[in-house]
Amino acid sequence: MIVFYNAWVLLSLALFYRGPIQWDGARSADVGLYVLLCLVSFDVAYLLARRRTHATSTFAGARWAPRSTRGARALILGYAVLTVIYLYSTTGRNVLSPSAYSLDFGAVYADYGANLSTRTASQAVQVVTLLKAVVFPFALVTFFDRFRRDKVVVVGFLAPMAVSSIFRGTDKEVLDILLLLLVAMFCYRLLTWKSVATLALVPLAGALFVTRRLGRFDGSLPTCLPESSACFDYGSQVAQALGARAEIFSVFGTNYLTNGYQGLAYAFSLPWTPNFGLGHLPPVKRVLCSASETLCSTADYQSALTTFGWDTSARWTTAFPVLANDLSFWLVPLYTAFLGIVLARCLAGWRSGRDPRAAAGILLVTMFWVYSSANMQIAISLDWALATVALLYVSPLRKLRRQAADGR
Known part of the structure; x- marks a missing residue:
C-alpha cells in the first residue's frame, strides 16, 4: 500500500x-x-x-464487530436506516419514492444545494445525525470483519453511500466505495490483476464524473471554469486523440486533484x-x-x-x-x-x-x-x-x- x-x-x-x-x-x-x-x-x-x-x-x-450474523446485520440495518433519515433531512428525497431518483444530475445537485441553504435541522434530526456518527465506526469495522462471508452486510453498508451519491449529485461517495472495496480486497488478498480488471466501476465512475460536471452547466461548458485557471483546449493532444469528453475529463479531473x-x-x-x-x-x-x-x-x-x-x-x-x-x-x-x-x-x-x-x-x-x-x-x-x-x-x-x- x-x-x-x-x-x-x-x-x-x-x-x-x-x-x-x-x-x-x-x-x-x-x-x-x-x-x-x-x-x-x-x-x-x-x-x-x-x-x-x-x-x-x-x-x-473488543473487536467492535458483532460476532453473530444476526447482530452484524442488525447493526448495518440500523446504520442504513439512520442514513436514510439523514438523507431525507438534507436532500428532501425519500429513498422509498421512485421519483426521488433522477438522472438529471444538474438539477439534483442544484436541489441539494438549495435544500441545504434553507434547511433548519430540528432537534430530532440532530440526534439522528449524532447517532449515525456514533454507529458508523462500528459499521465500518463490521464491513471489514464480514467482507468475505456476508454479502448482506457488505451491500447494506455500501448501499447508503450509493444512494447518497444519487440524491446529492456528488461523486465523493463513489470514490469512497471504490476505496472501501480496494482496501478490503487488499486485506483479504483478493487484489489480483484479474480482480482489478473486473472493477468496471472505475471507467464508469469516470464517465459519471464527466456527465455530472456537464449537468451542472446545463450541458453548455464555458471556455474556462468560473473564477478559475482551469480552461478547456479542444485542440490539445488529449482532445485530438481521444475526443472532447476526454479533454473535459482531463481538465475537471486535474482541477479536482490539484x-x-x-x-x-x-x-x-x-x-x-x-x-x-x-x-x-x-x-x-x-x-x-x-x-x-x-x-x-x-x-x-x-x-x-x-x-x-x-x-x-x-x-x-x-x-x-x-x-x-x-x-x-x-x-x-x-x-x-x-x-x-x-x-x-x-x-x-x-x-x-x-x-x-x-x-x-x-x-x-x-x-x-x-x-x-x-x-x-x-x-x-x-x-x-x-x-x-x-x-x-x-x-x-x-x-x-x-x-x-x-x-x-
Whole structure:
C-alpha cells in the first residue's frame, strides 16, 4: 500500500506542476517540497515502525464487530436506516419514492444545494445525525470483519453511500466505495490483476464524473471554469486523440486533484491561530460550538483563505492546512509520521489476527493520502471524524498503554 500512496501523491504533484491547468502556486517549489517532506516523514516512520512491530501486534480491547450474523446485520440495518433519515433531512428525497431518483444530475445537485441553504435541522434530526456518527465506526469495522462471508452486510453498508451519491449529485461517495472495496480486497488478498480488471466501476465512475460536471452547466461548458485557471483546449493532444469528453475529463479531473495545492500555497502566507486540537476535526468542532462559543470564534486557515478570494466551501485546501490549524505547518510532518506508525501497527494487527479495526485503520490512512491533495477527507463529516478518533487515535493509544502496563 505504501507504494500506492507514494505513487498517488507524486502523480498529483506532477499534475499540479505540469498538468493542463496553470496554477499560480506552481511557479514556486514550496508546495512540492512541503508535501514531499510530509510524505517522506510518513515513509520513514512506517519503515522504522515496521521493523519494531511484532507479528503478534493487535489492538487492545473488543473487536467492535458483532460476532453473530444476526447482530452484524442488525447493526448495518440500523446504520442504513439512520442514513436514510439523514438523507431525507438534507436532500428532501425519500429513498422509498421512485421519483426521488433522477438522472438529471444538474438539477439534483442544484436541489441539494438549495435544500441545504434553507434547511433548519430540528432537534430530532440532530440526534439522528449524532447517532449515525456514533454507529458508523462500528459499521465500518463490521464491513471489514464480514467482507468475505456476508454479502448482506457488505451491500447494506455500501448501499447508503450509493444512494447518497444519487440524491446529492456528488461523486465523493463513489470514490469512497471504490476505496472501501480496494482496501478490503487488499486485506483479504483478493487484489489480483484479474480482480482489478473486473472493477468496471472505475471507467464508469469516470464517465459519471464527466456527465455530472456537464449537468451542472446545463450541458453548455464555458471556455474556462468560473473564477478559475482551469480552461478547456479542444485542440490539445488529449482532445485530438481521444475526443472532447476526454479533454473535459482531463481538465475537471486535474482541477479536482490539484486545486487544493493552490489553496495550500495561499495558506503558507497566513498567520497561525491555535485551534486547541479541534481544528483538524471541523465536524466535531461544530458540534461543540453549541456548548462553547470560544471554539467557534477561533479562526482557522479555511476561513482566513477567503482573503485571497479562495472560497473553501467550493474549493479545497489539501489536508495539510486543516492539520496545521492545530499543529502549525512546522509540526504537520510529525502527524504524517504518526500515520506511518499507525499503518505499520494496522498491517501487523490484520496479518496476525485479522483484527477488523486494523483493516479499518488501513482504510483511513489510505483515504488520508488519496484525498490529501483535496481535503482532510477522514474528518470531512462527523461520521468519518469519529471513525478517525476511534480507529486512528484511541485504539493505538490503548495498545501503547497496555504495553506500558505489561512492562511494569
